[in-house]
Amino acid sequence: xxxxxxxxxxxxxxxxxxxxxxxxxxxxxxxxxxxxxxxxxxxxxxxxxxxxxxxxxxxxxxxxxxxxxxxxxxxxxxxxxxxxxxxxxxxxxxxxxxxxxxxxxxxxxxxxxxxxxxxxxxxxxxxxxxxxxxxxxxxxxxxxxxxxxxxxxxxxxxxxxxxxxxxxxxxxxxxxxxxxxxxxxxxxxxxxxxxxxxxxxxxxxxxxxxxxxxxxxxxxx
Numbered sequence: 001x002x003x004x005x006x007x008x009x010x011x012x013x014x015x016x017x018x019x020x021x022x023x024x025x026x027x028x029x030x031x032x033x034x035x036x037x038x039x040x041x042x043x044x045x046x047x048x049x050x051x052x053x054x055x056x057x058x059x060x061x062x063x064x065x066x067x068x069x070x071x072x073x074x075x076x077x078x079x080x081x082x083x084x085x086x087x088x089x090x091x092x093x094x095x096x097x098x099x100x101x102x103x104x105x106x107x108x109x110x111x112x113x114x115x116x117x118x119x120x121x122x123x124x125x126x127x128x129x130x131x132x133x134x135x136x137x138x139x140x141x142x143x144x145x146x147x148x149x150x151x152x153x154x155x156x157x158x159x160x161x162x163x164x165x166x167x168x169x170x171x172x173x174x175x176x177x178x179x180x181x182x183x184x185x186x187x188x189x190x191x192x193x194x195x196x197x198x199x200x201x202x203x204x205x206x207x208x209x210x211x212x213x214x215x216x217x218x219x220x221x
Contacts, residue, residue: 016058016059017055020049020051020055020059021059023049023050023051024045024046024049024051024055024056024059024060024066025066025069025070025073026049027045027046027048027049028040028045028049028066028067028069028070029070029073029074030048031044031045031048032067032070032118033115033118036118037067037118042056042057042063042066045066067118070118071115071118071119074115086098087099087148088151092148092151092152092155092157092158093157093203093207095148096148096152096170096203096206097199097200097203099144099145099148100170100174100198100199100200100202100203101195101196101199103141103171103174104174104175104178104190104195104198104199105192105195107175107178107179107182108178108182108189108190108195109189142164142167142168142171145167145170145171146163146164146166146167149163149166149167149170150163156212157211157212158207158210158211158212159210159211159212160210166206166210169206169209170202170203170206173201173202173205173206174198174199174202176198178190178198
């Protein structure tokens with residue numbers, strides 16, 4: 001009897017176990033970050049997750065879909081859609097401060113270097129996936145910052161002509177040389193106190209660049 005190809009998927013309608021899907025994502029994340037996307041097989045991922053390869057293909061159509069899901073999961077740790085919902089109820093500067101702390105905390109994680117390698121290698125092997133990777137990762141988080149800034153414009157907190165460029169400016173103010181210094185081991189990752197200080201300083205500088213003077217502080221016309 002001829003063996004089914006490795007890429008065969010499970011029959012449609014097969015029930016999926018959320019716990020097994022989570023185990024697969026965690027196993028794939030660990031192995032991909034340690035060995036790179038080309039150094040790991042689906043058999044190894046299934047074995048580490050404690051499930052069968054059939055279960056893996058029941059949850060992910062192929063290896064590329066699993067890589068994309070891992071990247072999407074990691075991007076959720078930066079600024080999630082849940083955070084955006086919470087931020088809508090906060091003061092504008094407090095919302096930006098929270099976003100900055102989350103972004104800096106994620107970027108300060110030593111495993112971020114491994115994630116960048118995962119994205120770079122996957123995009124090189126599959127050029128058509130590069131745009132999708134950006135959309136589910138940095139692009140999605142950029143869009144959340146852009147929405148926060150647009151809200152600030154609508155409420156008269158900032159004067160911004162191009163919210164996308166303004167979001168880029170804000171991320172630059174938060175990061176500075178931090179990413180390069182930690183990537184090249186020039187310095188250790190920042191602790192929580194430094195992350196808070198950098199986030200607050202970036203927001204303060206951003207408000208000096210784009211902030212609107214409150215109406216009650218304005219002099220006579």
